[in-house]
Structure formats: structure tokens, C-alpha cells
Amino acid sequence: MARVLLIEDDQAVRSALEFALRRHGHQVSAAASGEDGVALVREEVPDIVVLDVMLPGIDGFEVCRRVRAMGEVPVVMLTARGDDFDVVGGLEAGADDYVVKPVEPRVLDARLRAVLRRIDRENTRSTSVFGDLVIDRAALTVHKGGVQVGLTPTELRLLLELSRSPGQVLSREQLLKSVWDHDYLGDSRLVDACVQRLRLKVEDVPSAPVFVRTVRGFGYRFGPL
Known part of the structure; x- marks a missing residue:
């Protein structure tokens, strides 16, 4: 309940x-x-x-x-x-x-x-470090430059999903299913809006992202590589 x-x-x-x-x-x-x-x-x-x-x-x-x-x-x-x-x-x-x-x-x-x-959902994987971005999957916390980043639950789930396989391209449809539990098309705006909010919090220059990168015509992948 x-x-x-x-x-x-x-x-x-x-x-x-x-x-x-x-x-x-x-x-x-x-x-x-x-x-x-x-x-x-x-x-x-x-x-x-x-x-x-x-x-x-x-x-x-x-x-x-x-x-x-x-x-x-x-x-x-x-x-x-x-x-x-x-x-x-x-x-x-x-x-x-x-x-x-x-x-x-x-x-x-x-x-x-x-x-x-x-x-x-519980995620018990170990801490991941990407430059100055530290993702603690057990504690469900994110730090950048030693400072904790305040993410909403959806932003955190999106970051966890993208960073689970760095370099792998995930389509908007895959992200809708894994992050939002949506098994139908048409809500890609959910993904794009959440990506924009996430970049504002984890990127030094949101307009030139290093971590959450767009792969035009396909979706998004997590860097840096």
C-alpha cells in the first residue's frame, strides 16, 4: 500500500x-x-x-x-x-x-x-568511478568532484542504466522499458527531458556532454571512452 x-x-x-x-x-x-x-x-x-x-x-x-x-x-x-x-x-x-x-x-x-x-529496486553492484564522477550502486548515491549530486529517483535510474555498460548505445525504446517500465513507443520525450536534467547535474558543460552522450538516430551512450 x-x-x-x-x-x-x-x-x-x-x-x-x-x-x-x-x-x-x-x-x-x-x-x-x-x-x-x-x-x-x-x-x-x-x-x-x-x-x-x-x-x-x-x-x-x-x-x-x-x-x-x-x-x-x-x-x-x-x-x-x-x-x-x-x-x-x-x-x-x-x-x-x-x-x-x-x-x-x-x-x-x-x-x-x-x-x-x-x-x-535494489542494485547491489559495486562503486563505479568515471573521472570525477563516482556512482555508488549499493548506496544509490552519486558524487561529482567529491560533492554529492542530488538526483531524482528517475534521474538516478537513468544514470545507473546508462553507466551499467559504458560505451553501449541504448535506444530511447530500451530506456523507456528499463527505466520507466513502458513497453510501448511514443513517450520518447520522457527520455529526452530526463537526459537534459541529468546533464545539468553531472556534466561540467551540459551543452558539450562527456558522460551522457547522444548518438544521433539511435539513442544515448555513457562515456567517457
Whole structure:
């Protein structure tokens, strides 16, 4: 059972999703505004946040950024549209995944469980050192130049997956399957947005990456070689 915080301003949608998520075995708290949602994240520290994009007051993008600044609680965005503005905006704000409304409760439940499974996966491999980047796979920590790097769970999983086989090219489809548990195509924006965020944290010059490199037409590989 996961502790889910649902941030949704539409009372009918909120009530329906609360009821459905409880039926799927989750413990659910709810907020009707971004401000209340941020306050509940601080107070309750949920296992995962389900966050609507369109909220009164501060919108879902800003809420996501504030949740990210507070720690590593995963966020799944609810978007009213499947267009690039909502999807990319949510991913750039730090969301781990997104679901387009109207959403079937069983689909949302499956997405939440997939995100939580990825976080709970144990990885016991030894520490890997790449120049000034140190990845401790047992402790699930990353240091650069002796300073710990604050990565979100999804960013960490992506780095672990890429660095598992340095030099090997991984397609976006492979990364979607291994990092996001998505076994279908069409969500490559998840990968690209997460790569951009990861580069900002582990690269000296994100526009000229040394560690997370693009292989045009194929995907990404981990360097340096």
C-alpha cells in the first residue's frame, strides 16, 4: 500500500480518483490547490504525488518544482491534453511520468506502481568511478568532484542504466522499458527531458556532454571512452 497525495482542483475528478485509488489499496490524501498540496508534501511526506497541471493559484509545473526542491518524492502529472506544452512542461519541471486525462483508474494505478517498483529496486553492484564522477550502486548515491549530486529517483535510474555498460548505445525504446517500465513507443520525450536534467547535474558543460552522450538516430551512450 502506497501513501498517495492527489492534488486536483476538480472536486468530481478528485473524489472519483480518491475512491478508485483506495479501492486499489492505496492510502490517499488530497488537496484542491497547489499551495495546499505543497504544504501536505511537507507534513506527510507521501510515497508518491499525483499532480494535476491546471490548478488555481500556483500551477502544477510550479508545484512539481517545489516538490523536487524538498526531496525525492516521485511525481506523476495529470495532463488534460497530450500535447507538447503540458507534457514537456511537466517533464522539465521534474515529473517522473505523466498520464493524460481522462484516465482509467486501473491505468493510473499501474503507472503509480511502476514508478514505485522502480524506486524500490535494489542494485547491489559495486562503486563505479568515471573521472570525477563516482556512482555508488549499493548506496544509490552519486558524487561529482567529491560533492554529492542530488538526483531524482528517475534521474538516478537513468544514470545507473546508462553507466551499467559504458560505451553501449541504448535506444530511447530500451530506456523507456528499463527505466520507466513502458513497453510501448511514443513517450520518447520522457527520455529526452530526463537526459537534459541529468546533464545539468553531472556534466561540467551540459551543452558539450562527456558522460551522457547522444548518438544521433539511435539513442544515448555513457562515456567517457
